[in-house]
Amino acid sequence: MSENNSGTVSLRAVCKNFRRGSEEIQVLHTLDFEVQAGEFVALMGPSGSGKSTLLNLIGGLDRPSSGTVEVSGEPIDRLSDSRLAGWRARHIGFVFQFYNLMPTLSADRNIDLPLLLTPLSKAQRREHVSTALSVVGMEHRAKHYPRQLSGGEQQRIGIARAIVTDPSLLLCDEPTGDLDRKSGDDILELLSALNREQGKTIIMVTHDPHAAAKASRVIYLNKGQLSTEPEE
Amino acid sequence: MKYLPIIWSNLGRKKIRTVLTLLSIAVAFILFGYLAAIEEALGQGVSIAGADRLIVRHKVSLIQLLPVSYHARIAQIDGVDRVGHSTWFGGIYQEPRNFFAQIAVEPDEFLALFPEFKLPAEQLENWQRTRTGAVVGKDTADRYGFKIGDRVPIQATIWQKKDGNEAWEFDIVGIYEGTKPGVDETQFLFRYDYFDEARLGGEGEVGWYTVKVGDPDRAEEIARQIDIQFANSPAETKAETEGAFVQGFAKQVGNIGAIMKAILSAVFFTILLVAGNTMAQTVRERVVEIGVLKSIGFTDTKILSLVLAESCLIALVGGGIGLSIALVLVSAGDPTGGGLPVFFFPTPKLIVGVGLALLLGLLTGFFPAVRAMRLQIAEALRRN
Numbered sequence: 001m002s003e004n005n006s007g008t009v010s011l012r013a014v015c016k017n018f019r020r021g022s023e024e025i026q027v028l029h030t031l032d033f034e035v036q037a038g039e040f041v042a043l044m045g046p047s048g049s050g051k052s053t054l055l056n057l058i059g060g061l062d063r064p065s066s067g068t069v070e071v072s073g074e075p076i077d078r079l080s081d082s083r084l085a086g087w088r089a090r091h092i093g094f095v096f097q098f099y100n101l102m103p104t105l106s107a108d109r110n111i112d113l114p115l116l117l118t119p120l121s122k123a124q125r126r127e128h129v130s131t132a133l134s135v136v137g138m139e140h141r142a143k144h145y146p147r148q149l150s151g152g153e154q155q156r157i158g159i160a161r162a163i164v165t166d167p168s169l170l171l172c173d174e175p176t177g178d179l180d181r182k183s184g185d186d187i188l189e190l191l192s193a194l195n196r197e198q199g200k201t202i203i204m205v206t207h208d209p210h211a212a213a214k215a216s217r218v219i220y221l222n223k224g225q226l227s228t229e230p231e232e
Numbered sequence: 233m234k235y236l237p238i239i240w241s242n243l244g245r246k247k248i249r250t251v252l253t254l255l256s257i258a259v260a261f262i263l264f265g266y267l268a269a270i271e272e273a274l275g276q277g278v279s280i281a282g283a284d285r286l287i288v289r290h291k292v293s294l295i296q297l298l299p300v301s302y303h304a305r306i307a308q309i310d311g312v313d314r315v316g317h318s319t320w321f322g323g324i325y326q327e328p329r330n331f332f333a334q335i336a337v338e339p340d341e342f343l344a345l346f347p348e349f350k351l352p353a354e355q356l357e358n359w360q361r362t363r364t365g366a367v368v369g370k371d372t373a374d375r376y377g378f379k380i381g382d383r384v385p386i387q388a389t390i391w392q393k394k395d396g397n398e399a400w401e402f403d404i405v406g407i408y409e410g411t412k413p414g415v416d417e418t419q420f421l422f423r424y425d426y427f428d429e430a431r432l433g434g435e436g437e438v439g440w441y442t443v444k445v446g447d448p449d450r451a452e453e454i455a456r457q458i459d460i461q462f463a464n465s466p467a468e469t470k471a472e473t474e475g476a477f478v479q480g481f482a483k484q485v486g487n488i489g490a491i492m493k494a495i496l497s498a499v500f501f502t503i504l505l506v507a508g509n510t511m512a513q514t515v516r517e518r519v520v521e522i523g524v525l526k527s528i529g530f531t532d533t534k535i536l537s538l539v540l541a542e543s544c545l546i547a548l549v550g551g552g553i554g555l556s557i558a559l560v561l562v563s564a565g566d567p568t569g570g571g572l573p574v575f576f577f578p579t580p581k582l583i584v585g586v587g588l589a590l591l592l593g594l595l596t597g598f599f600p601a602v603r604a605m606r607l608q609i610a611e612a613l614r615r616n
Contacts, residue, residue, distance in 0.1 A: 053610075061527055061609040082531045089529020098616050100524045104241035114528045116234055161528075 005073040007168035007201035009035035009058055014067030016053055027053050029224040030067070037168070040195040040202045042215035044230065049221045051205040052173055058203060059092050059171045060084045072168060089117045093162030093200075095191075097174040099154040101146040107157045108133065108142040114165045132160040136190060152183030159190060163200070170194065172204040176211050188214045239542045242514070243549075250546070253510045257550025257592070258557065260496075260503045261585060265558020267492045268581035272414070273572035283448040285345065286455050287477040288441040291468040295320075297437035298467050300428075305461060306443055311454045313446045316341030317438035319424065323386035323400065325376065332372045334386060334420040335439075336427040339367075345442050348415045355380070355406030363426040366402035369417035371565065373407045380404050386420075392432045400430070416574045418566075443471070500592065507550075507596040511543045515600040522604050523612025536605040543597025544590060551589025555582060 016028040027050040035041050043051050056062040057069050060076045069077045072091055079087060101110045108129050115125040133139045136156040146154055155175060162170055172191065176184030192214050194200045204215060212218045220227050243250050288306065290296035300317065307315045321334035339359050343351060351359075351367060359365045368378050378384060381404065388398045402422050410417050428435055445454050455471035462469045472480070515522070522535060530538075559577050566575040 056610045056613075059527065061613070082533070085526065085529050085531040087529075088527065094524075094527050096524070096613070096616070100520060100613075100616070102238070102241075102521060102524075104245050105238065109237060109241075113238075113525070116238075117529050117534075122234070 005037060007037035007199075008070075008072055009033070009169070009201070009203065010068075010070040011054075011057070012068045012070075014057065014064045014069060016050070016057065016062070017065045027224055028057075028064075031224075031226055033219070033226060035201060035203060037201055038195070038199045039217060040192065040215045041204070042212035042218045043203060043205045043221060044207065044209075044212055044218060045221035047207075050224050051221050054221065055171050055173055055203065055205050058169075059094060060088050086117075089114060089165065091167050091169060093159075093165070093167040093170045095155070095158050095162050095170060095172040095175045097177040099146070099151070099158040099178075101154055101157055101161075103146050106143050106145055107138065107149065107160075110146070110157055111160045111164050113161060118165065128164050129160075132164040135163065135194075136160045150183070151179050152186055155179060155183070155187050156190065159187070159194075163194065163198075168201060170200050170202045172202060174205055174207065176206070176208060181210075184208075184211065235538060235541070239538060239545055242518075242542055243546065245514075249510060249513075253507055253546060254550040254553065256506050257503055257547060257589075258554035260499045261551045261554025261589065262558045262561070263499055263554075264496055264585055264588070265555055265562060265577055265581075267496060268585075269558075269562040269575055269577050270572065271489060271492050272578050272581070273566070273575045283473070283475070284445050284451065285474040286443040286445060286451060286458070286471050287474050288443055288455075288458055288469050288471040289439075289477075291459075291470045294440065296467070297434060297439060298441065298469065300436050300438050302441065302462065302467075302469070303438075306441060306458055309454060309457050309461065311445050311447060311450050311457075312443055314341070314344055314444040316345045316442045317424070317440065318342070318442065319427065319437075319439035320390075321386070321388070321400075321422075321427070322390050323388050325384065325386055330376070332369075332375075332418045332420055333416075334422065336424040337421050338424050339421075342421065345444055348411045349408045350411050351406050351408040358405040359423070362403055362405050363423060364401065364403050365405035366420055366422040367406040367408055368404055368421070369419050370407055370409045371417040372420060373404075375565075378404050378407070380407065391427070391434070393430050394432045396432075413576050414574055414578065442474075500588070504592065504595060507543070507547065507592065508599070510546075511539070511596050511600040512603075514542070515539060515604050518604075519607065519612045519615050522607050523609050523615075526607070526609045527613070532605045535607075536601045539601035539604045540594060540597040543600070544593030547589045547593030547596065548586075551585065551592065555585045555589075 011031050011033040014028055014031045015026065018025045018027055031054070043054065045051050053062065057064055058071060060079070063077055068075055074087065076084060076087060102113070111129045111132050112125055115128055120128065130139070133142055136159050138153065138156050138160060141149060141153060149157065170191070175191065176187050179187060188211055191202055191204065195202050204211070206212050220230050290298055303315055303317060306312060316338055319336040321336060323334050324330065325332070339356065343349060343356065355367070359367055366384065372378065384402050384404060386400045386402065388400055392398055393400065408417070424438070443458070445451050451473050455473070458471040459469050525535060562575065562577045566572045
């Protein structure tokens, strides 16, 4: 993988079908989709349109029924499960709607989780965690547990966990969906800064046009197909 | 080791449930430890019985006596290194519940045959000089406060004195200790010559012989020779290795090993269900978290290992607590007040206990761990 395509996404003729009982449901229909390195793309569409499924395919959390998914030049649909897990650890940061922090671990230990998969020493890990905490402005909450943090703060810790391994691609599934407007704006500002200042490629699923407006490009997904315009 | 904080923190997720699970495992291991000590005690130290020692008793039963003249005849048999005899006294100290074994022996012979009984040299000399002298094990001395120089009265139940008196008096001249765990430190040993002269009836007879053989591999052959020597005599013998003798003694109570295994199997099966259910519930509650860990890059194998490590940690902590409590309880001594003189937690059983705890952890964690391993990430994250 070369450095210059780090963070690029390329989907070719991707289909995704699910089986419900005897019925085969096609969620994504022969999608072609490109994202350039350093782009901030918002993915919008009604519930059930396949946004999260598309995000899962890009993040290697799921596999396409047909077609190819290349991220940073790597055809990830051909990787074995264990190699795919290793690839995710190195190249992808996930930000979830409900933060999904480990309730039994303090903020800094939550951020440390992806680093456990690296060969870094404890001291090096601590340094990376400290850097990630300062990027999201949460140094003062390092030893707090998720239950002691507000939603906005939890999402900041979630973002710190996503960026601590310095991945080129951030995949955000409705990162402001569970937050009030003020906290949501703060999170969007943080994501914009990561895109602008650190060159992270960001693909963000959202229902919120206000959030989508922060992105450099908005893509709409309707009934499993992409368009640049919302459904009439 | 770097994953230990994650595994450890999970134990604090539902504290009450964790504590109850740990307690249930601990109780099983307390029972395991206690039963192990009882089994060992009823075997009266089969594991420490000398491989080179034979016990020769009357063929009819242990309570039938043998002539003291057999001593010289046994000593002449090829392969026999040393012979000593013992006679059960069966007296009462103050009241019947104060039970400890009182045995008439020849001091030099006895200590040579049983080197695991350690008696300081000056105390042995004192015993050799004092006809009414007795040597007592440390446990019994501690229990009844016996000190060197004390005169201890023992009420006879079998052996009346020639003067018609049933109260025998002994002078404590020594306190012996075992050289290794499991040596019976409850015995009260006194001189046979004093006993034989003073008793009414039974003169010139002994309870049983202990024979030390030069080559343990020839033990059974020598035992046969001894029995042949006294065949068709008024006092035929039954000679066997000390281990076989002790085992035979234990079997009079029943097959202790089988009883213990049956009880423990039932207890451990129940604990397996309890702890297994806890682990299954734990994984069910953490489906989303497992999905998140996988999305971060944790492989299926790593997830399997984490769940198994957690179940093993619970089992080892619970088992460790149980075994520790059992050790403390067992070290407090014989709970029957003398019925189980060799009462200790044998080290091999302790190792088996730790192994059992590990096995329990692996078994209880196996199915939840496989379930966690097979969890599809997208499916898990949809549970949010």
